[in-house]
Amino acid sequence: MRILLIEDDTVLGAAVRDQIAADGHSVDWVTRLDAAADALAVAVFDLLLLDLMLPDGRGIPFLRGLRGRGDVTPVIILTALDQVSDRIEGLNAGADDYMVKPFDLAELSARIGSVARRYAGNPNPILTLGALEVDLAARSLRKAGKPVALTAREWVLFEAFLQRPGQLLSKAQLEERLYSFDTAIESNTIEVHVSRLRKKLGHEVIETERGLGYRLGQP
DSSP: OEEEEEOOOHHHHHHHHHHHHHTTOEEEEESSHHHHHHHHHHOOOSEEEEOSEETTEEHHHHHHHHHHTTOOOOEEEEESOOOHHHHHHHHHTTOSEEEESSOOHHHHHHHHHHHHHHHTTOOSSEEEETTEEEETTTTEEEETTEEEOOOHHHHHHHHHHHHSTTOOBOHHHHHHHHOOTTOOOOTTHHHHHHHHHHHHHOGGGEEEETTTEEEEOOO
16 A cells, blocks of 8 residues: 655654555655645555644644545544544544554554455455455465465555456556655566566466556456
């Protein structure tokens, strides 16, 4: 997934960024609401991690503004505000989850996965695709009962197809899943990752529409 982290605490922000990057997601990190608005204007994100107290304003009005404009991007609030009334306000404003600082980074990873599965229409973390059995929660899979190891990038790419079965994904859309704003992208990166996935999972798992993009196949 491509995730926008909106957090002004540099120590916590760096820890969260490193954690979700290690999980295989691409991360864009901003420390102000105006920078967040700029990022949302030029890129599509799969999830927002939103602090509530930023240097240029509060996160709740920002979230209400997003929802008021019809933006349904999943949002997890990360905040030191721990009163029940704060949680109610955040959830009523349109947040999908609410975590109080300090929190365990492994729990954050689990909650990110849970929210992503809900939005992908797959609340059950176990999926079957032909001979493949995919555990979305554990980020692991088996082919004909045997474990298959994917790199972090390969997993994120495969997950993008699983979340949109039958939908054609362009090269640009897949690149957005893999990389943040400050990452250099080689022209053949997507082709290389797709080729590696096919070798590990079977050529029929990913179909090519020449000149248009790729889609999940039906093994």
